[in-house]
Amino acid sequence: xxxxxxxxxxxxxxxxxxxxxxxxxxxxxxxxxxxxxxxxxxxxxxxxxxxxxxxxxxxxxxxxxxxxxxxxxxxxxxxxxxxxxxxxxxxxxxxxxxxxxxxxxxxxxxxxx
Amino acid sequence: xxxxxxxxxxxxxxxxxxxxxxxxxxxxxxxxxxxxxxxxxxxxxxxxxxxxxxxxxxxxxxxxxxxxxxxxxxxxxxxxxxxxxxxxxxxxxxxxxxxxxxxxxxxxxxx
Numbered sequence: 001x002x003x004x005x006x007x008x009x010x011x012x013x014x015x016x017x018x019x020x021x022x023x024x025x026x027x028x029x030x031x032x033x034x035x036x037x038x039x040x041x042x043x044x045x046x047x048x049x050x051x052x053x054x055x056x057x058x059x060x061x062x063x064x065x066x067x068x069x070x071x072x073x074x075x076x077x078x079x080x081x082x083x084x085x086x087x088x089x090x091x092x093x094x095x096x097x098x099x100x101x102x103x104x105x106x107x108x109x110x111x112x113x
Numbered sequence: 114x115x116x117x118x119x120x121x122x123x124x125x126x127x128x129x130x131x132x133x134x135x136x137x138x139x140x141x142x143x144x145x146x147x148x149x150x151x152x153x154x155x156x157x158x159x160x161x162x163x164x165x166x167x168x169x170x171x172x173x174x175x176x177x178x179x180x181x182x183x184x185x186x187x188x189x190x191x192x193x194x195x196x197x198x199x200x201x202x203x204x205x206x207x208x209x210x211x212x213x214x215x216x217x218x219x220x221x222x223x224x
Contacts, residue, residue: 031210033210033211033212035212041216042199042201042214042215042216042217043156043199043201043212043214044214045211045212045213048210048211050210055210056209056210056211058211089154091156093212099143099144099163099203100144100161101144101146101158101161102144102146102212103158104148104156104158106154106155107154107155107156109154
């Protein structure tokens, strides 16, 4: 069990640029989740995949955000035309199917200049 | 949606003291997890405990599902226990898989 891996750990970019984050889940986990955490708050759900199918999306996931999990393994989260309000920690989690615990990666911290 | 309330919001302890953190939730759940977020931002799984009692070293947790609350006990606290403790739940019978987090308890353990 190598844990959930996220890259990069930190991303600094200028407003208006596009950014992409990657998440590699625990290998046998077929469910993958993205959350966002702003300073002083708990994580908030963004979206969820079972295998390659995106099954649930939060209202937080505006049309500038897109997530993919093309082969049911790793996932990418892209933010287009970044805004100041996108500055946050983006967390990925994975789990087995069923009522099972979610395991989180160390996150990608995004800072918008 | 489901509501999750954690108390107290802030807690300062002397090293060696014991503490109890509480999590109340508004609906039945099929997943409840306790996490510790350390000062580096890492979210560490403590317990998966939708019901019952579990212990892991100095930490233990109890969830009373019928009364919709969970407690996290920290005994003989150490400075490394500092950070934010989150309770997160997934509601039952909704088909949703997302965890809803409480606002956390910020713990500071002083030497």
